[in-house]
Amino acid sequence: MSKSRSSSLSTHAANLSSKTGANQSKFFKTFGDDIWKNKIEKVNAELFIMTYGVIVQQLCQDFNNDYMKINENLFSMGYNIGVRLIEDFLARTALPRCPNMIMTSEVITKVAFKVFLNITPVVDNWSSNKDTFSLILVENPLAEFVDLPHDAKKQLWYSNIICGVLKGALEMVQLDCDIGFVSDVLRGDASTEIRVKLNKILKDEIPLGED
Amino acid sequence: MPHQQRYNNGSMTNNEAIERQRQYEMFQESLPKVNKILFQMILNEIIPLSVRIENQLTQGNEFQNDTKLDTLGDSSFDKASDLDNITKLKDLSINAKANSETHLGNISSPDDVLIYKLSQSVDENENKYNNILKRIRDIGIKIGTKLVNLLIFTNNINLNFKEMDLLLIMKFICRDVWKHVFGKQIDNLKTNHRGTFYLTDLEYPLLQSFCIETNTIPSQLNEEFILNKESKLVEPFLELPVGIIKGVLLSLGYPLDEVICLATFIDKPKERIKNSFPKGISFHVQITKSFLPQQQKQ
Numbered sequence: 392m393s394k395s396r397s398s399s400l401s402t403h404a405a406n407l408s409s410k411t412g413a414n415q416s417k418f419f420k421t422f423g424d425d426i427w428k429n430k431i432e433k434v435n436a437e438l439f440i441m442t443y444g445v446i447v448q449q450l451c452q453d454f455n456n457d458y459m460k461i462n463e464n465l466f467s468m469g470y471n472i473g474v475r476l477i478e479d480f481l482a483r484t485a486l487p488r489c490p491n492m493i494m495t496s497e498v499i500t501k502v503a504f505k506v507f508l509n510i511t512p513v514v515d516n517w518s519s520n521k522d523t524f525s526l527i528l529v530e531n532p533l534a535e536f537v538d539l540p541h542d543a544k545k546q547l548w549y550s551n552i553i554c555g556v557l558k559g560a561l562e563m564v565q566l567d568c569d570i571g572f573v574s575d576v577l578r579g580d581a582s583t584e585i586r587v588k589l590n591k592i593l594k595d596e597i598p599l600g601e602d
Numbered sequence: 603m604p605h606q607q608r609y610n611n612g613s614m615t616n617n618e619a620i621e622r623q624r625q626y627e628m629f630q631e632s633l634p635k636v637n638k639i640l641f642q643m644i645l646n647e648i649i650p651l652s653v654r655i656e657n658q659l660t661q662g663n664e665f666q667n668d669t670k671l672d673t674l675g676d677s678s679f680d681k682a683s684d685l686d687n688i689t690k691l692k693d694l695s696i697n698a699k700a701n702s703e704t705h706l707g708n709i710s711s712p713d714d715v716l717i718y719k720l721s722q723s724v725d726e727n728e729n730k731y732n733n734i735l736k737r738i739r740d741i742g743i744k745i746g747t748k749l750v751n752l753l754i755f756t757n758n759i760n761l762n763f764k765e766m767d768l769l770l771i772m773k774f775i776c777r778d779v780w781k782h783v784f785g786k787q788i789d790n791l792k793t794n795h796r797g798t799f800y801l802t803d804l805e806y807p808l809l810q811s812f813c814i815e816t817n818t819i820p821s822q823l824n825e826e827f828i829l830n831k832e833s834k835l836v837e838p839f840l841e842l843p844v845g846i847i848k849g850v851l852l853s854l855g856y857p858l859d860e861v862i863c864l865a866t867f868i869d870k871p872k873e874r875i876k877n878s879f880p881k882g883i884s885f886h887v888q889i890t891k892s893f894l895p896q897q898q899k900q
Binding site: 435441445460468472475476532 | 639644648655
Protein backbone atom coordinates (compact mmCIF):
# COMPACT_ATOMS: atom_id res chain seq x y z
CA MET A 392 0.00 0.00 0.00
CA SER A 393 2.61 2.47 1.04
CA LYS A 394 4.63 1.38 -1.96
CA SER A 395 2.10 2.45 -4.54
CA ARG A 396 1.57 5.65 -2.67
CA SER A 397 5.21 6.57 -2.63
CA SER A 398 5.67 5.71 -6.28
CA SER A 399 2.93 8.11 -7.17
CA LEU A 400 4.69 10.63 -4.96
CA SER A 401 7.89 10.04 -6.88
CA THR A 402 6.29 10.60 -10.26
CA HIS A 403 4.91 13.67 -8.72
CA ALA A 404 8.44 14.62 -7.71
CA ALA A 405 9.59 14.32 -11.31
CA ASN A 406 7.43 17.26 -12.30
CA LEU A 407 8.62 19.31 -9.42
CA SER A 408 10.98 21.68 -11.09
CA SER A 409 8.03 23.40 -12.68
CA LYS A 410 6.51 24.12 -9.31
CA THR A 411 6.66 27.38 -7.49
CA GLY A 412 8.67 27.73 -4.31
CA ALA A 413 5.90 27.54 -1.74
CA ASN A 414 4.24 24.57 -3.37
CA GLN A 415 7.51 22.73 -3.73
CA SER A 416 8.38 23.30 -0.13
CA LYS A 417 5.04 21.98 1.03
CA PHE A 418 5.37 18.96 -1.17
CA PHE A 419 8.76 18.00 0.26
CA LYS A 420 7.42 18.39 3.76
CA THR A 421 4.66 15.81 3.23
CA PHE A 422 6.98 13.65 1.16
CA GLY A 423 9.60 13.50 3.92
CA ASP A 424 7.03 12.99 6.67
CA ASP A 425 5.45 10.16 4.75
CA ILE A 426 8.72 8.30 4.26
CA TRP A 427 9.70 8.75 7.89
CA LYS A 428 6.36 7.40 9.06
CA ASN A 429 5.98 4.46 6.75
CA LYS A 430 9.26 3.31 5.34
CA ILE A 431 11.90 3.72 8.00
CA GLU A 432 13.11 1.29 10.60
CA LYS A 433 13.93 3.24 13.72
CA VAL A 434 16.07 3.03 16.82
CA ASN A 435 15.86 4.77 20.14
CA ALA A 436 17.35 8.25 19.82
CA GLU A 437 18.94 8.10 23.27
CA LEU A 438 20.94 5.08 22.25
CA PHE A 439 22.11 6.96 19.20
CA ILE A 440 23.04 10.06 21.19
CA MET A 441 24.90 7.95 23.69
CA THR A 442 26.83 6.02 21.05
CA TYR A 443 27.91 9.20 19.35
CA GLY A 444 28.93 10.60 22.71
CA VAL A 445 31.12 7.57 23.33
CA ILE A 446 32.84 8.07 19.99
CA VAL A 447 33.60 11.72 20.67
CA GLN A 448 34.79 10.80 24.14
CA GLN A 449 37.12 8.18 22.73
CA LEU A 450 38.54 10.69 20.27
CA CYS A 451 39.14 13.22 23.02
CA GLN A 452 40.96 10.60 25.01
CA ASP A 453 43.09 9.37 22.12
CA PHE A 454 44.06 12.77 20.82
CA ASN A 455 44.51 14.21 24.26
CA ASN A 456 41.91 16.92 23.63
CA ASP A 457 43.50 18.13 20.42
CA TYR A 458 40.18 19.44 19.16
CA MET A 459 41.34 20.25 15.65
CA LYS A 460 42.19 16.63 15.08
CA ILE A 461 38.93 15.53 16.65
CA ASN A 462 36.94 17.80 14.33
CA GLU A 463 38.81 16.38 11.38
CA ASN A 464 38.17 12.79 12.39
CA LEU A 465 34.49 13.37 13.03
CA PHE A 466 34.26 14.96 9.63
CA SER A 467 35.93 12.11 7.78
CA MET A 468 33.83 9.61 9.68
CA GLY A 469 30.78 11.46 8.45
CA TYR A 470 32.16 11.65 4.94
CA ASN A 471 32.49 7.89 4.77
CA ILE A 472 28.95 7.48 6.00
CA GLY A 473 27.65 10.10 3.60
CA VAL A 474 28.96 8.42 0.47
CA ARG A 475 27.03 5.30 1.43
CA LEU A 476 24.01 6.90 2.97
CA ILE A 477 23.11 8.71 -0.25
CA GLU A 478 22.55 5.35 -1.91
CA ASP A 479 19.96 4.41 0.66
CA PHE A 480 18.44 7.85 0.43
CA LEU A 481 18.06 7.74 -3.34
CA ALA A 482 16.71 4.22 -3.26
CA ARG A 483 14.07 5.18 -0.75
CA THR A 484 13.02 8.51 -2.17
CA ALA A 485 13.60 8.08 -5.92
CA LEU A 486 13.94 11.85 -6.14
CA PRO A 487 15.14 13.35 -9.41
CA ARG A 488 18.20 15.54 -9.79
CA CYS A 489 17.78 18.98 -8.31
CA PRO A 490 18.00 21.76 -10.89
CA ASN A 491 19.28 24.36 -8.44
CA MET A 492 20.58 24.81 -4.92
CA ILE A 493 17.24 26.08 -3.71
CA MET A 494 15.65 22.75 -4.41
CA THR A 495 18.72 20.98 -3.03
CA SER A 496 18.32 22.85 0.22
CA GLU A 497 14.65 21.88 0.38
CA VAL A 498 15.48 18.21 -0.18
CA ILE A 499 18.26 18.26 2.40
CA THR A 500 16.16 19.81 5.14
CA LYS A 501 12.67 18.49 4.55
CA VAL A 502 13.52 15.04 3.27
CA ALA A 503 17.08 14.02 4.18
CA PHE A 504 17.28 15.38 7.72
CA LYS A 505 13.72 14.27 8.31
CA VAL A 506 14.29 10.74 7.10
CA PHE A 507 17.53 10.16 8.97
CA LEU A 508 17.34 12.25 12.12
CA ASN A 509 13.66 13.17 12.26
CA ILE A 510 14.41 16.88 12.38
CA THR A 511 13.89 19.67 9.87
CA PRO A 512 16.51 22.41 9.92
CA VAL A 513 15.64 25.91 8.72
CA VAL A 514 17.26 27.22 5.55
CA ASP A 515 18.45 30.79 5.83
CA ASN A 516 21.06 33.38 4.86
CA TRP A 517 21.13 32.81 1.12
CA SER A 518 23.98 34.45 -0.72
CA SER A 519 22.93 36.80 -3.52
CA ASN A 520 23.91 34.34 -6.25
CA LYS A 521 22.02 31.53 -4.54
CA ASP A 522 24.90 29.10 -4.20
CA THR A 523 25.50 29.41 -0.47
CA PHE A 524 23.06 28.93 2.35
CA SER A 525 22.87 28.14 6.04
CA LEU A 526 21.14 25.30 7.80
CA ILE A 527 19.93 26.35 11.21
CA LEU A 528 19.54 23.30 13.43
CA VAL A 529 16.73 24.23 15.76
CA GLU A 530 16.96 20.79 17.30
CA ASN A 531 20.05 18.65 17.19
CA PRO A 532 19.59 15.07 18.34
CA LEU A 533 23.35 14.48 18.43
CA ALA A 534 23.91 17.20 20.97
CA GLU A 535 21.03 16.37 23.29
CA PHE A 536 22.15 16.15 26.95
CA VAL A 537 25.62 17.34 25.95
CA ASP A 538 27.59 19.91 27.86
CA LEU A 539 31.09 20.78 26.72
CA PRO A 540 33.99 21.44 29.07
CA HIS A 541 35.30 24.98 29.02
CA ASP A 542 38.33 24.47 26.80
CA ALA A 543 36.34 22.47 24.25
CA LYS A 544 33.85 25.29 23.84
CA LYS A 545 36.31 27.33 21.84
CA GLN A 546 37.44 24.68 19.41
CA LEU A 547 35.34 21.54 19.24
CA TRP A 548 32.53 21.23 16.72
CA TYR A 549 30.74 18.48 18.54
CA SER A 550 28.36 17.56 15.72
CA ASN A 551 30.92 17.88 12.96
CA ILE A 552 29.97 14.43 11.69
CA ILE A 553 26.88 16.01 10.14
CA CYS A 554 29.04 18.23 7.93
CA GLY A 555 31.00 15.18 6.81
CA VAL A 556 27.84 13.28 5.95
CA LEU A 557 26.54 16.21 3.91
CA LYS A 558 29.88 16.60 2.15
CA GLY A 559 30.07 12.92 1.22
CA ALA A 560 26.45 12.64 0.16
CA LEU A 561 26.46 15.80 -1.94
CA GLU A 562 29.69 14.82 -3.62
CA MET A 563 28.05 11.59 -4.71
CA VAL A 564 25.39 13.58 -6.53
CA GLN A 565 28.05 15.69 -8.22
CA LEU A 566 27.84 18.69 -5.94
CA ASP A 567 31.23 19.71 -4.66
CA CYS A 568 30.51 21.80 -1.60
CA ASP A 569 32.32 23.37 1.32
CA ILE A 570 30.47 22.58 4.49
CA GLY A 571 31.22 23.64 8.01
CA PHE A 572 29.77 24.84 11.27
CA VAL A 573 29.77 28.56 11.92
CA SER A 574 28.08 28.47 15.30
CA ASP A 575 26.81 25.94 17.81
CA VAL A 576 24.61 26.37 20.87
CA LEU A 577 26.95 24.00 22.68
CA ARG A 578 29.60 26.69 22.41
CA GLY A 579 27.24 29.26 23.87
CA ASP A 580 26.18 30.69 20.51
CA ALA A 581 22.62 31.78 19.91
CA SER A 582 21.98 29.16 17.25
CA THR A 583 23.50 26.10 15.62
CA GLU A 584 24.35 26.95 12.05
CA ILE A 585 25.94 24.95 9.25
CA ARG A 586 27.14 26.83 6.18
CA VAL A 587 26.88 25.07 2.81
CA LYS A 588 28.72 26.59 -0.14
CA LEU A 589 28.61 25.13 -3.64
CA ASN A 590 32.04 25.15 -5.26
CA LYS A 591 31.30 23.48 -8.53
CA ILE A 592 29.17 20.84 -10.13
CA LEU A 593 31.30 17.79 -10.83
CA LYS A 594 31.21 16.04 -14.15
CA ASP A 595 29.29 12.79 -14.27
CA GLU A 596 31.69 9.96 -13.97
CA ILE A 597 30.86 6.39 -14.66
CA PRO A 598 32.67 4.17 -12.21
CA LEU A 599 34.86 1.42 -13.54
CA GLY A 600 33.09 -1.81 -14.24
CA GLU A 601 29.65 -0.30 -14.47
CA ASP A 602 28.00 0.32 -17.79
CA MET B 603 13.68 -17.05 21.19
CA PRO B 604 13.79 -20.38 22.94
CA HIS B 605 13.44 -19.03 26.46
CA GLN B 606 9.81 -18.69 27.21
CA GLN B 607 10.15 -17.65 30.79
CA ARG B 608 10.71 -13.97 31.38
CA TYR B 609 12.81 -12.53 34.18
CA ASN B 610 9.98 -11.85 36.49
CA ASN B 611 7.23 -14.31 37.18
CA GLY B 612 5.00 -14.95 40.11
CA SER B 613 3.55 -11.91 41.88
CA MET B 614 1.59 -10.76 38.81
CA THR B 615 -1.26 -12.46 37.05
CA ASN B 616 -0.89 -13.17 33.41
CA ASN B 617 -3.27 -10.45 32.29
CA GLU B 618 -1.63 -7.84 34.44
CA ALA B 619 1.74 -8.78 33.07
CA ILE B 620 0.53 -8.60 29.49
CA GLU B 621 -1.04 -5.23 30.11
CA ARG B 622 2.10 -3.82 31.67
CA GLN B 623 4.19 -5.29 28.89
CA ARG B 624 1.93 -3.55 26.39
CA GLN B 625 2.22 -0.26 28.21
CA TYR B 626 5.97 -0.61 28.29
CA GLU B 627 6.10 -1.25 24.58
CA MET B 628 3.87 1.71 23.87
CA PHE B 629 6.12 3.87 25.98
CA GLN B 630 9.16 2.67 24.09
CA GLU B 631 7.43 3.45 20.81
CA SER B 632 6.67 6.96 21.93
CA LEU B 633 10.31 7.81 22.64
CA PRO B 634 12.22 9.94 20.12
CA LYS B 635 13.67 7.91 17.31
CA VAL B 636 16.28 8.14 14.58
CA ASN B 637 16.91 6.10 11.46
CA LYS B 638 18.25 2.64 12.15
CA ILE B 639 20.43 2.51 9.05
CA LEU B 640 22.20 5.67 10.09
CA PHE B 641 22.80 4.24 13.55
CA GLN B 642 24.20 0.99 12.19
CA MET B 643 26.46 2.87 9.80
CA ILE B 644 27.87 4.85 12.70
CA LEU B 645 28.48 1.63 14.61
CA ASN B 646 30.30 0.12 11.66
CA GLU B 647 32.23 3.29 11.07
CA ILE B 648 33.82 2.87 14.49
CA ILE B 649 36.15 0.27 13.03
CA PRO B 650 37.75 2.37 10.28
CA LEU B 651 37.77 5.27 12.71
CA SER B 652 39.85 3.23 15.12
CA VAL B 653 42.28 2.36 12.34
CA ARG B 654 42.55 6.00 11.39
CA ILE B 655 43.19 7.05 14.96
CA GLU B 656 45.92 4.48 15.31
CA ASN B 657 47.49 5.57 12.04
CA GLN B 658 47.51 9.18 13.13
CA LEU B 659 48.88 8.38 16.55
CA THR B 660 51.70 6.20 15.27
CA GLN B 661 52.61 8.47 12.42
CA GLY B 662 54.71 10.60 14.73
CA ASN B 663 56.52 7.64 16.27
CA GLU B 664 57.18 5.20 13.49
CA PHE B 665 57.37 7.74 10.79
CA GLN B 666 58.97 5.73 8.04
CA ASN B 667 57.06 2.51 8.09
CA ASP B 668 53.69 3.99 8.46
CA THR B 669 53.77 6.81 6.01
CA LYS B 670 54.89 4.39 3.38
CA LEU B 671 51.84 2.30 3.95
CA ASP B 672 49.62 5.32 4.10
CA THR B 673 50.63 6.98 0.90
CA LEU B 674 50.29 3.70 -0.85
CA GLY B 675 46.69 3.39 0.15
CA ASP B 676 45.81 6.98 -0.31
CA SER B 677 47.18 7.99 -3.62
CA SER B 678 47.13 4.76 -5.51
CA PHE B 679 44.21 2.67 -4.58
CA ASP B 680 44.64 0.67 -7.74
CA LYS B 681 48.07 -0.50 -6.80
CA ALA B 682 46.84 -1.59 -3.44
CA SER B 683 44.14 -3.62 -5.05
CA ASP B 684 46.62 -5.35 -7.35
CA LEU B 685 48.62 -6.64 -4.47
CA ASP B 686 48.44 -10.40 -4.32
CA ASN B 687 45.09 -12.09 -4.32
CA ILE B 688 42.63 -9.43 -3.56
CA THR B 689 39.57 -9.66 -1.54
CA LYS B 690 38.20 -6.38 -0.54
CA LEU B 691 35.45 -5.84 1.86
CA LYS B 692 32.65 -4.25 -0.01
CA ASP B 693 29.56 -2.60 1.19
CA LEU B 694 27.31 -3.67 -1.64
CA SER B 695 27.20 -1.51 -4.67
CA ILE B 696 28.18 1.98 -3.77
CA ASN B 697 31.84 1.52 -3.08
CA ALA B 698 33.12 1.30 -6.60
CA LYS B 699 31.70 4.74 -7.02
CA ALA B 700 32.96 5.91 -3.67
CA ASN B 701 36.51 4.98 -4.52
CA SER B 702 36.69 6.82 -7.77
CA GLU B 703 35.17 9.87 -6.17
CA THR B 704 37.36 10.07 -3.12
CA HIS B 705 40.31 10.58 -5.40
CA LEU B 706 38.79 13.93 -6.10
CA GLY B 707 37.77 14.64 -2.57
CA ASN B 708 41.08 13.53 -1.11
CA ILE B 709 39.79 13.83 2.43
CA SER B 710 40.77 10.47 3.75
CA SER B 711 41.26 7.02 2.41
CA PRO B 712 38.02 5.12 1.99
CA ASP B 713 37.02 2.71 4.69
CA ASP B 714 37.50 -0.44 2.74
CA VAL B 715 41.09 0.46 1.97
CA LEU B 716 41.73 0.97 5.65
CA ILE B 717 40.14 -2.32 6.54
CA TYR B 718 41.98 -4.08 3.79
CA LYS B 719 45.27 -2.70 4.99
CA LEU B 720 44.34 -3.64 8.50
CA SER B 721 43.95 -7.27 7.54
CA GLN B 722 47.39 -7.11 5.94
CA SER B 723 48.97 -5.55 8.97
CA VAL B 724 48.00 -8.49 11.16
CA ASP B 725 51.24 -10.21 10.26
CA GLU B 726 53.39 -7.17 9.68
CA ASN B 727 52.63 -5.25 12.80
CA GLU B 728 50.97 -7.23 15.49
CA ASN B 729 51.29 -4.54 18.06
CA LYS B 730 49.44 -2.00 16.01
CA TYR B 731 46.76 -4.49 15.08
CA ASN B 732 46.16 -5.29 18.71
CA ASN B 733 46.00 -1.63 19.61
CA ILE B 734 43.30 -1.13 17.04
CA LEU B 735 41.30 -4.10 18.29
CA LYS B 736 41.65 -2.84 21.82
CA ARG B 737 40.38 0.59 20.85
CA ILE B 738 37.32 -0.88 19.15
CA ARG B 739 36.69 -3.03 22.20
CA ASP B 740 37.05 -0.05 24.52
CA ILE B 741 34.44 1.86 22.57
CA GLY B 742 32.19 -1.19 22.80
CA ILE B 743 32.72 -1.39 26.55
CA LYS B 744 31.77 2.25 26.97
CA ILE B 745 28.66 1.75 24.90
CA GLY B 746 27.80 -1.34 26.93
CA THR B 747 28.11 0.36 30.31
CA LYS B 748 26.06 3.35 29.24
CA LEU B 749 23.49 1.12 27.64
CA VAL B 750 22.82 -0.58 30.97
CA ASN B 751 22.13 2.81 32.53
CA LEU B 752 19.74 3.52 29.72
CA LEU B 753 17.91 0.22 30.11
CA ILE B 754 17.74 0.22 33.90
CA PHE B 755 15.75 3.42 34.04
CA THR B 756 12.89 2.17 31.95
CA ASN B 757 9.77 0.70 33.42
CA ASN B 758 10.40 -2.63 31.79
CA ILE B 759 8.58 -5.13 33.94
CA ASN B 760 10.80 -7.90 32.76
CA LEU B 761 13.86 -6.40 34.36
CA ASN B 762 14.63 -6.85 37.96
CA PHE B 763 18.24 -6.16 38.57
CA LYS B 764 18.05 -6.84 42.26
CA GLU B 765 17.63 -10.56 41.90
CA MET B 766 19.60 -11.07 38.78
CA ASP B 767 22.01 -13.95 38.71
CA LEU B 768 24.46 -14.54 35.94
CA LEU B 769 22.08 -16.54 33.81
CA LEU B 770 19.46 -13.82 33.96
CA ILE B 771 22.08 -11.25 33.07
CA MET B 772 23.06 -13.27 30.03
CA LYS B 773 19.41 -13.51 29.07
CA PHE B 774 19.18 -9.78 29.52
CA ILE B 775 22.06 -9.39 27.06
CA CYS B 776 20.50 -11.79 24.59
CA ARG B 777 17.12 -10.15 24.63
CA ASP B 778 17.16 -6.54 25.70
CA VAL B 779 20.68 -5.42 24.91
CA TRP B 780 20.77 -7.10 21.52
CA LYS B 781 17.29 -5.98 20.67
CA HIS B 782 18.07 -2.38 21.50
CA VAL B 783 21.37 -2.13 19.72
CA PHE B 784 20.97 -4.53 16.84
CA GLY B 785 17.22 -4.78 16.45
CA LYS B 786 17.08 -8.53 16.94
CA GLN B 787 17.63 -11.04 19.69
CA ILE B 788 20.45 -13.54 19.99
CA ASP B 789 19.39 -16.75 18.29
CA ASN B 790 20.59 -19.19 20.87
CA LEU B 791 22.05 -19.21 24.37
CA LYS B 792 23.83 -22.21 25.81
CA THR B 793 25.46 -22.62 29.19
CA ASN B 794 27.15 -25.25 31.32
CA HIS B 795 25.87 -23.52 34.48
CA ARG B 796 29.45 -23.00 35.61
CA GLY B 797 30.08 -19.61 34.19
CA THR B 798 30.51 -20.50 30.54
CA PHE B 799 28.03 -19.26 27.98
CA TYR B 800 27.72 -19.52 24.25
CA LEU B 801 25.65 -16.86 22.54
CA THR B 802 24.91 -17.61 18.94
CA ASP B 803 23.83 -15.01 16.45
CA LEU B 804 23.33 -16.51 13.02
CA GLU B 805 22.64 -13.19 11.41
CA TYR B 806 24.60 -10.58 13.28
CA PRO B 807 22.97 -7.51 11.73
CA LEU B 808 25.99 -5.27 11.23
CA LEU B 809 27.60 -7.77 8.89
CA GLN B 810 24.64 -8.54 6.71
CA SER B 811 25.27 -5.79 4.20
CA PHE B 812 28.85 -6.90 3.60
CA CYS B 813 29.75 -8.82 0.56
CA ILE B 814 32.92 -9.64 -1.19
CA GLU B 815 33.61 -8.21 -4.58
CA THR B 816 33.90 -11.38 -6.59
CA ASN B 817 35.24 -9.93 -9.80
CA THR B 818 38.49 -8.97 -8.13
CA ILE B 819 39.15 -12.54 -7.07
CA PRO B 820 41.01 -14.74 -9.49
CA SER B 821 38.64 -17.48 -10.47
CA GLN B 822 41.02 -20.34 -9.70
CA LEU B 823 40.86 -19.60 -6.00
CA ASN B 824 38.51 -21.85 -4.18
CA GLU B 825 35.61 -20.90 -2.02
CA GLU B 826 37.30 -21.82 1.19
CA PHE B 827 40.13 -19.44 0.49
CA ILE B 828 37.71 -16.61 -0.11
CA LEU B 829 35.84 -17.39 3.04
CA ASN B 830 39.03 -17.38 5.07
CA LYS B 831 40.12 -14.11 3.64
CA GLU B 832 36.72 -12.66 4.24
CA SER B 833 36.66 -13.82 7.83
CA LYS B 834 39.98 -12.16 8.42
CA LEU B 835 38.68 -8.89 7.06
CA VAL B 836 35.59 -9.07 9.20
CA GLU B 837 37.28 -10.03 12.44
CA PRO B 838 37.85 -6.47 13.68
CA PHE B 839 34.14 -5.79 13.32
CA LEU B 840 33.42 -8.43 15.94
CA GLU B 841 35.35 -6.58 18.62
CA LEU B 842 32.53 -4.11 18.95
CA PRO B 843 29.84 -6.55 20.14
CA VAL B 844 32.47 -8.25 22.30
CA GLY B 845 33.12 -4.90 23.93
CA ILE B 846 29.43 -4.28 24.41
CA ILE B 847 28.98 -7.63 26.17
CA LYS B 848 31.96 -6.92 28.42
CA GLY B 849 30.69 -3.43 29.12
CA VAL B 850 27.26 -4.66 30.17
CA LEU B 851 28.82 -7.27 32.44
CA LEU B 852 31.19 -4.65 33.86
CA SER B 853 28.42 -2.35 34.91
CA LEU B 854 26.51 -5.25 36.45
CA GLY B 855 29.40 -6.21 38.67
CA TYR B 856 31.76 -8.37 36.63
CA PRO B 857 35.11 -6.57 36.25
CA LEU B 858 36.76 -6.69 32.84
CA ASP B 859 39.62 -8.93 33.93
CA GLU B 860 37.24 -11.56 35.23
CA VAL B 861 35.38 -11.93 31.99
CA ILE B 862 36.66 -13.64 28.90
CA CYS B 863 34.67 -12.94 25.79
CA LEU B 864 35.64 -14.21 22.36
CA ALA B 865 33.84 -14.14 19.08
CA THR B 866 34.23 -16.87 16.49
CA PHE B 867 32.65 -17.67 13.19
CA ILE B 868 30.40 -20.66 13.02
CA ASP B 869 28.71 -22.38 10.14
CA LYS B 870 25.07 -21.75 9.78
CA PRO B 871 22.35 -23.97 8.38
CA LYS B 872 22.56 -24.09 4.60
CA GLU B 873 19.08 -22.77 3.99
CA ARG B 874 19.90 -19.54 5.82
CA ILE B 875 22.99 -18.64 3.86
CA LYS B 876 21.29 -17.06 0.90
CA ASN B 877 21.63 -13.33 0.44
CA SER B 878 23.38 -12.69 3.66
CA PHE B 879 26.73 -13.01 5.32
CA PRO B 880 27.71 -16.68 5.03
CA LYS B 881 28.77 -17.21 8.64
CA GLY B 882 27.07 -16.96 11.98
CA ILE B 883 28.83 -15.60 15.03
CA SER B 884 29.29 -17.35 18.32
CA PHE B 885 30.23 -15.36 21.39
CA HIS B 886 31.96 -17.38 24.04
CA VAL B 887 31.61 -15.72 27.41
CA GLN B 888 33.34 -17.05 30.47
CA ILE B 889 33.41 -15.69 33.98
CA THR B 890 36.77 -16.68 35.41
CA LYS B 891 36.41 -15.51 38.99
CA SER B 892 35.75 -18.29 41.47
CA PHE B 893 32.18 -17.51 40.69
CA LEU B 894 28.97 -16.11 41.88
CA PRO B 895 28.19 -16.60 45.55
CA GLN B 896 24.51 -17.08 44.75
CA GLN B 897 25.15 -19.89 42.36
CA GLN B 898 27.59 -21.67 44.59
CA LYS B 899 24.90 -22.02 47.21
CA GLN B 900 22.63 -23.83 44.83
